[in-house]
Amino acid sequence: MTKSLKLRTFFLFVFFLILFSILIGRLVWIQVVNAEKLSLAVERQTTADIIIRPQRGNIYDVNGNILACNVPAADVYASPKYIKDPEKASEELSKYLSISKEALFKVLSKKDLEWTVLERFVPMEKALSIKKLNIPGIYVEDTSMRNYPNGSMLSQVLGFTGVDGYGLYGLEYSLDRYLSGVPGREISLVDREGHKVGIPSKYYKPKEGEDVVLTVDSVIQAYTERAIKKAYEKYKPEDGITAIVMNPKTGEILAMANLPDFDPNDPQKVPSQEYWANPAVSSIYEPGSVFKVITAAAALDSAVVTPEEQFFDPGYYVVSGKKIRSWTVLGNITFSQAIEKSSDTVFIQVAERLGLDTFYKYIQAFGFGAPTGIELPGEASGMILPKDKVYPVDFATMSFGQGIAVTPIQMITAFSAVINGGDLMYPHIVKYIKSEGKIVKEFKPQVVRQVISKETSDTLRYILEKTVTEGTGQLAQVPGYRVGGKTGTTENYQKGKYTASFAGFAPVENPKIAVLVIVKNPTQGGHMGGEVAAPIAQEILKDTLTYYEAVRK
Numbered sequence: 001m002t003k004s005l006k007l008r009t010f011f012l013f014v015f016f017l018i019l020f021s022i023l024i025g026r027l028v029w030i031q032v033v034n035a036e037k038l039s040l041a042v043e044r045q046t047t048a049d050i051i052i053r054p055q056r057g058n059i060y061d062v063n064g065n066i067l068a069c070n071v072p073a074a075d076v077y078a079s080p081k082y083i084k085d086p087e088k089a090s091e092e093l094s095k096y097l098s099i100s101k102e103a104l105f106k107v108l109s110k111k112d113l114e115w116t117v118l119e120r121f122v123p124m125e126k127a128l129s130i131k132k133l134n135i136p137g138i139y140v141e142d143t144s145m146r147n148y149p150n151g152s153m154l155s156q157v158l159g160f161t162g163v164d165g166y167g168l169y170g171l172e173y174s175l176d177r178y179l180s181g182v183p184g185r186e187i188s189l190v191d192r193e194g195h196k197v198g199i200p201s202k203y204y205k206p207k208e209g210e211d212v213v214l215t216v217d218s219v220i221q222a223y224t225e226r227a228i229k230k231a232y233e234k235y236k237p238e239d240g241i242t243a244i245v246m247n248p249k250t251g252e253i254l255a256m257a258n259l260p261d262f263d264p265n266d267p268q269k270v271p272s273q274e275y276w277a278n279p280a281v282s283s284i285y286e287p288g289s290v291f292k293v294i295t296a297a298a299a300l301d302s303a304v305v306t307p308e309e310q311f312f313d314p315g316y317y318v319v320s321g322k323k324i325r326s327w328t329v330l331g332n333i334t335f336s337q338a339i340e341k342s343s344d345t346v347f348i349q350v351a352e353r354l355g356l357d358t359f360y361k362y363i364q365a366f367g368f369g370a371p372t373g374i375e376l377p378g379e380a381s382g383m384i385l386p387k388d389k390v391y392p393v394d395f396a397t398m399s400f401g402q403g404i405a406v407t408p409i410q411m412i413t414a415f416s417a418v419i420n421g422g423d424l425m426y427p428h429i430v431k432y433i434k435s436e437g438k439i440v441k442e443f444k445p446q447v448v449r450q451v452i453s454k455e456t457s458d459t460l461r462y463i464l465e466k467t468v469t470e471g472t473g474q475l476a477q478v479p480g481y482r483v484g485g486k487t488g489t490t491e492n493y494q495k496g497k498y499t500a501s502f503a504g505f506a507p508v509e510n511p512k513i514a515v516l517v518i519v520k521n522p523t524q525g526g527h528m529g530g531e532v533a534a535p536i537a538q539e540i541l542k543d544t545l546t547y548y549e550a551v552r553k
Contacts, residue, residue, distance in 0.1 A: 155261045184205050
């Protein structure tokens with residue numbers, strides 16, 4: 001190697017050594033000397049895209065009383081990488097969160113975990129206590145939580161919301177599109193601990209949820225719930241009690257109650273999730289003799305029988321060689337008396353005259369076999385045999401309400417059509433939706449169809465009054481008022497298991513209230529509709545009529 005080549009090689013080596021030294025020096029400057037300052041500068045330029053949850057709309061009763069609202073609360077978050085003493089933090093936080101110390105420690109010890117939600121909707125009192133702890137890496141974000149000030153009242157109707165604030169059951173679910181509103185959005189710079197820095201670069205205001213006003217009257221709801229609670233203790237029904245109060249002329253639900261129920265403020269505290277469902281719309285049952293009102297309406301409207309026509313009831317009737325026994329022997333009676341005394345035998349004969357085709361035309365016109373369309377979720381359709389699968393014995397038992405399954409909401413809606421002049425109304429529980437104090441959607445009374453004539457309806461109202469004054473529904477009488485109704489007793493498919501029911505209305509001359517009570521499998525105190533369900537309806541009718549009189553004054 002020549003001297004000049006060696007010299008050039010040496011200078012190149014020195015050049016690259018100096019260059020390398022400069023690079024090393026710069027790296028040391030950036031990563032060691034000025035690391036904190038530059039890190040903060042970078043972190044300050046980190047943006048956070050924050051979803052702003054809107055305020056959920058309130059739910060009110062017809063008189064403006066709050067049934068569901070929002071109360072201040074907070075969401076608690078953690079950034080474990082900033083928590084210096086996970087054990088101490090876990091011990092302190094476990095005093096205020098519904099999470100064990102051990103579970104908290106497991107989460108807070110994960111140093112590679114950037115961000116996690118510890119608990120949502122923490123009551124404000126506890127949230128303030130957490131804030132006072134001032135634990136680095138623990139953040140408390142103000143929000144609101146759903147609250148039901150009346151506890152279990154109307155629980156299966158209202159339903160409840162989930163941890164994300166959206167409706168899961170009841171009206172909270174079916175009306176979520178109105179109640180939930182539209183989330184907003186905020187884009188902001190945040191520091192290394194996730195705190196917002198400066199003014200948001202973009203801000204989209206959330207659209208608050210709309211308020212819902214129901215047709216339910218809290219006073220009548222309270223009367224109804226009180227009546228069925230007393231009955232629940234008295235009769236100890238294995239499968240609960242359902243009661244619905246309706247304005248028969250408009251289809252408006254004034255009260256809807258079931259037992260057992262639950263507290264929507266703590267919905268998980270139930271033996272089974274079945275408690276969350278609303279049997280008034282989702283369960284089906286054999287209506288028994290209450291359904292005779294439908295058969296009678298069809299027969300009178302079709303003119304195949306008259307109220308005073310004479311029949312003989314020997315306590316049984318033979319259909320296709322099979323003896324179908326009635327619950328009692330009534331002898332010579334008129335058709336009106338057959339309704340009052342609930343004669344199965346007479347109703348089989350009248351149904352034969354009516355014919356299967358006409359019978360099916362009426363039960364479908366009354367709305368059986370299809371959902372009513374009420375605003376509540378989970379509505380069942382009921383169960384009606386296909387007409388081509390109905391044998392004579394099936395037809396005979398269907399005439400007095402066995403071999404057919406209906407929902408309580410179907411039954412009271414059809415019963416209301418019988419007594420209101422003949423119009424089948426859409427049942428509804430929502431009166432209107434409002435936003436910023438203005439009505440944006442109104443649910444007005446709506447006629448589905450006219451099912452029977454006004455003359456037939458008038459006739460049946462007075463026959464049903466005699467059912468209460470002289471027949472099986474005498475325990476439904478309310479002093480000072482004319483009450484009509486029909487009892488029902490169905491022996492279920494287990495011996496000794498019964499469904500007792502009663503559908504009633506008042507006043508007879510101008511019906512303002514219709515009530516349906518269903519007691520499933522009472523275990524003590526009786527099992528007949530007239531002795532078990534009628535007294536419950538009587539109490540609801542009496543209290544509601546008295547309330548209406550007081551309001552008018």
